[in-house]
Amino acid sequence: MGKRFYYFLLCTLTVSFLFGFAFSEKENKKADQNQKVDQCFTCHKEIDNLPKDFSENDIHRHANLSCSSCHGGDPNSDDQDVAMSPSKGFVGVPKRKDIPKFCGKCHSNINIMRVYQPRIATDQVEQYYTSVHGKKLLAGDENVAECSSCHTAHSILPAKDPRSSVYALNVPNTCNKCHGNSSLMKNYNIPVNQLEEYSKSVHGIALLKNKDISAPACNDCHGNHGATPPGLKSISHVCGTCHVSNMEFFNATRMAKAFEEQDFHGCEQCHGNHGVQKPNDEMIGVGKESKCTDCHSEGDKGYNVSKNIYSSLTKLKKEYDTANAKYLEVRQKGMNDVEIGFQLQDAKQALIQSRTLIHTFDSVKVGAKVKEGIEFSNKASMLAQKEIDDYSTRRNGFAIATLAFLVFVIALYFKIKDKEKKAS
Template sequence: MSVLKLQPYKIFTVLITGMVLLGPGLVSGEKQLAYTSNTCLACHKDEEVLPEDFFKQDIHFISGILCADCHGGDSAEEDEELAMSARRGFTGVPSKRQIPAFCGKCHSKIEYMRVYRPRIATDQVQQYLQSVHGKKLGQGDEKVADCTSCHSAHRILPASDPRSSTHALNVPQTCKKCHSNSIYMKEYNIPTDQFEQYAKSVHGMALMDKGDLASPACNDCHGNHGATPPGLESISHVCGTCHLNNMQYFSDSKMGEAFVEQKLHGCEECHGNHGIQSTSDNLLGIGEKAICMNCHEQGDDGYITADALHKMLRRVVSLYDSAKVKRNKVQQIGMDDIEIGFLLQEAKQSIVQARTLIHTFDTVKVGQKTAEGYKKTKQAVILADNTINDFYVRRYGFGAATFFITILIVALFFKIREIDKQKRA
């Protein structure tokens, strides 16, 4: 680069970066000074790879970690070749295989990271290298996700920021880029319908349609950096991070033990993984939709228990349903239904708990709960019946009295007429 060409550029360097960075008033004090004399920025500000407004869109820029911190080089040097020379530490653009180490030079160093964020984890690279993505990258497979596939390179934001590609609401889209692309994934022998299934599942609908952050995104089951199928034994534990009781009951059950011995997939055997649907009592028992029948046969322990559990639940649920109809009637006739409401609420609670308890596959434990629910429901039914009766007794009682009085008046009328007749005669 000639000296002549460089001269006008030198003058503009400071002006242009000054305008770009001071304009929005985003950075202040010492940082502004550092930015305005940053030659990397001055030359690269219109770079296509940098997002518009990039200094607001990336946690590194926001925290004053700039081009040379990642790419090396000398950001005080105005000469292109010197600024980006290997002697000044310029490493340029990392190859895909170099990326984990490229990010890891900071992210794996506790002493370094602690200065910025005392509580940030520093095991991402380590975890990543043990994941299917990381292992395959190590073997030279360039199609797997590297750090930038999920985080981007120049638009990195913490997962708590709704704009981030790793924010819970955006994670499914981030994984979908590759995992739903059947052409891209052709050479691998795995399905490409995870997103499609997930989007229609209870979890996917709760997260993506309702914005319920308590519902799992892909990384809640697969880990952020350990992306591996959860593995046989750990599936119940993955689900159990949220469905604690279901996991506890199932793990403690005899069938749970048998599942481990026979290498069956825990929760997944009955509920699936990506397409998990909301449940119903029909899944239990010996009917057509009952999943118990996938493995059990007429007459065996599982069959008998399945049938018994289903009957216990149906007994209380059908009484509960009729109790609700009665409560509606009480409301319609304008009578007090508060106590009935309380009883039904308690009954509902027992039914909900019984449905979780079915994971013990124990008729005694479930039986206690359903009996509890049945008792409360029965009380509600009796109270509703009495209330409805009271209403009719009052209404018909009033009717009968009116009828009686009318008859009396009529009788009196005839009696008076008769007396009149007798007097006249």
């Protein structure tokens, strides 16, 4: 009985092994069939004729899409006539004017994109033809940007990949390939110093120097596939994508309507476009750096409003700075700074809100918020001064106590010496 059992077990294991081996071979053959050699790539590599921008990291290559997926033909044949036969759907290199629709064969097909990138938009080509680039391409101008101008052709990477030409940090330089080309831009009467200005701006420094990818690049203001210069009515809305309160305050004023009537471009009129600098209080008021005096002269209502707003802001800033200096002194001395910190936070918030309220062009509204900030600053200053005074009192008290103790010790010393002398 025992031998029969062992023979049965041995036979079972042998059959299982052979069956598994056969199944594995079958699966390997199936995998080999599914992963046939791409003859397009093989031939072009052998004759050293791969596209100049070819990269093994291309997103399409990683998705197992071959050359024929875009260019057509038969990737399984090593016969050039067969592989590149029109009967096999070979189209070769598309004409520049056809590239958007060429890419759109897949990128505008929601059923195809669901397989590879379910969440990606499928209206990029439609958007492109609403852009300045797209309209000019349709009109026959082949100097304008199309898909491969920004994304490249054979080294396309996801936008979130730091190596990608459309990664946030790389967008300014990608756009500058064309927009920094003076010979190309002269036909459109477009300046070529945008990148230079942007690099020195508050946005450019945040993005390019500080590597803050939340900072706006070219596409955040102009758009991506539907890129176009912001229009007269859209400027404040474009900036308002980030600066929401500023936009809402400005659009609710009479100034917004006046700007439109004068063909002034909202935010850009005071802050500029590509070279936006960090704003400061000197931009309001009537000093040398004032933007208000570009339009308002001494004696008119706008001039006086600007002067009053500046006066209010500088007063709050002075009170806040005074309180903050005392707060730092309290912390240095190791005294209780918790409540002072809370008051200063409220004061700082009031200062920020006061500066935002400048866009209402209403000195009363700004003044009311400034008043709140001054009250918080004064309370913080008062609490800080109390802690500083307490520190001085404690320090003086400690000094007096130390001196008294020292006198006591000296007196005790002499008393002991006197007793020892009498005892001897």
